[in-house]
Amino acid sequence: MATVVEEEEHHSVERKMVPNGKKFHVFISYSESDRSWVGTVIQHLQNDYNFKCFENSADFIPGRKITENIEYAMSNSVKTMFILTEEYNKSYWCQYEVEFAILKLLAEMKENVIIPVLKEECEIPGYLRPFTYINGIGDMNVWLPKLALAIEAQGEQYNHELALNRVKDAVNRNRNLDLLHEETSRISCRGPVFRWKYVPESLSIPPMKVSSELYNEIIKTISSKRLVLGRHCRNCWWPTMLLALVIVLPTLGVGLAFIGIAINGGTSDLIEIISVLMAFPSVAMLWLAMCCCSEYWGQREMRHAFLEFNRRLIPNKVMVTYKRQRLTANFTICFLFFDMTSCVNHMASELLNKRIRENPTRDIVVLNMNDDDDEVLLDDTTEDSVTYNEQETVTNNLLDLSSAYLQDYTNEKLEHAGDNNRHATKAICICQFAESLEIKKNANL
Numbered sequence: 001m002a003t004v005v006e007e008e009e010h011h012s013v014e015r016k017m018v019p020n021g022k023k024f025h026v027f028i029s030y031s032e033s034d035r036s037w038v039g040t041v042i043q044h045l046q047n048d049y050n051f052k053c054f055e056n057s058a059d060f061i062p063g064r065k066i067t068e069n070i071e072y073a074m075s076n077s078v079k080t081m082f083i084l085t086e087e088y089n090k091s092y093w094c095q096y097e098v099e100f101a102i103l104k105l106l107a108e109m110k111e112n113v114i115i116p117v118l119k120e121e122c123e124i125p126g127y128l129r130p131f132t133y134i135n136g137i138g139d140m141n142v143w144l145p146k147l148a149l150a151i152e153a154q155g156e157q158y159n160h161e162l163a164l165n166r167v168k169d170a171v172n173r174n175r176n177l178d179l180l181h182e183e184t185s186r187i188s189c190r191g192p193v194f195r196w197k198y199v200p201e202s203l204s205i206p207p208m209k210v211s212s213e214l215y216n217e218i219i220k221t222i223s224s225k226r227l228v229l230g231r232h233c234r235n236c237w238w239p240t241m242l243l244a245l246v247i248v249l250p251t252l253g254v255g256l257a258f259i260g261i262a263i264n265g266g267t268s269d270l271i272e273i274i275s276v277l278m279a280f281p282s283v284a285m286l287w288l289a290m291c292c293c294s295e296y297w298g299q300r301e302m303r304h305a306f307l308e309f310n311r312r313l314i315p316n317k318v319m320v321t322y323k324r325q326r327l328t329a330n331f332t333i334c335f336l337f338f339d340m341t342s343c344v345n346h347m348a349s350e351l352l353n354k355r356i357r358e359n360p361t362r363d364i365v366v367l368n369m370n371d372d373d374d375e376v377l378l379d380d381t382t383e384d385s386v387t388y389n390e391q392e393t394v395t396n397n398l399l400d401l402s403s404a405y406l407q408d409y410t411n412e413k414l415e416h417a418g419d420n421n422r423h424a425t426k427a428i429c430i431c432q433f434a435e436s437l438e439i440k441k442n443a444n445l
Contacts, residue, residue, distance in 0.1 A: 032087075082094075185231065196216075314340060319335075321334050
């Protein structure tokens with residue numbers, strides 16, 4: 001208590017009052033790597049401007065879930081400040097804080113409660129693009145007064161629908177691996193496999209805008225594949241294997257035993273009985289062999305079909321895959337949101353750097369891109385043939401892996417890297433998946 005009195009006597013400005021219902025003036029969301037820098041900012045805000053800041057290390061309640069601590073901090077703070085860096089954009093929990101702040105803004109129906117601060121040159125997350133940010137690059141004494149004014153500014157009530165829609169658009173922005181639509185097959189083997197008439201709204205709105213021609217072509221093509229047509233007789237795979245183990249193999253054993261008896265002097269009637277007994281396991285084993293061959297070729301056929309569709313769906317930021325419920329013989333086509341631009345740019349940059357290291361005398365012009373530069377990724381530009389070739393190579397490599405990647409995701413086999421997730425929040429992105437396969441390949445050499 002004595003320390004607070006000394007500070008108040010030292011500063012001419014009294015401690016600013018916190019509005020009713022709040023406990024802090026500002027909550028600061030930042031990456032762990034910026035802890036020291038943020039500590040300096042908090043020290044200035046509290047000592048020089050007499051704001052009460054929420055400090056993670058001191059004010060987070062031990063034993064609580066991380067989500068509960070974040071929600072408590074934002075709900076009890078007047079403003080929320082985001083320290084934007086490359087590491088911040090990669091952090092899962094930082095993205096969670098951004099989303100919750102947007103929802104809080106909508107709940108309170110107030111403007112000027114979110115303050116983005118750009119600490120270094122980096123991409124601004126989609127959720128925060130509607131908001132004016134403070135340039136925090138350079139001397140802190142230059143931009144800190146602007147930050148203090150932003151914290152002190154009163155939150156204004158929304159008075160027009162346009163501002164609210166602007167924020168809602170930011171909140172509703174799709175993220176990679178979000179499920180957009182599922183098309184499930186009918187149980188009956190008669191008539192069309194899928195019940196569909198029109199493109200669902202989730203695929204027709206921007207930025208997807210999947211045409212009805214392409215959507216219908218996907219459904220019709222998948223409906224004609226052998227894995228779909230034969231779903232009733234081949235999808236019960238594990239029950240068939242169980243039947244083989246419980247019935248077929250014992251029958252085969254009995255048949256072999258009778259063969260031994262017949263060889264040692266059996267009658268012709270016994271040989272006929274043995275022939276009949278051997279017919280059942282022979283047919284069953286032949287059926288299993290046919291199922292194996294059909295499954296193998298069917299999966300190859302399906303991978304090729306989805307590869308071509310995913311290639312055509314790149315401009316729509318959509319990927320398509322499938323999942324099967326073998327016991328019920330259901331086949332489901334899944335449409336997922338996935339913007340490959342960031343993954344392609346990241347891996348193309350890595351490939352470019354690798355080639356530069358291998359041939360440092362090579363003259364290469366780097367083409368800078370961001371998440372909105374889909375046209376550069378897709379157009380047949382020859383402005384920079386080296387960079388374009390690398391992007392095209394990376395795109396083809398990622399598309400080749402797309403079927404395996406999406407199958408692992410739908411079957412819940414894809415690992416989650418936590419804060420290290422790069423371009424997706426639900427699991428590792430496709431470029432991380434490609435890197436993990438490369439690491440495993442090198443480890444096996």
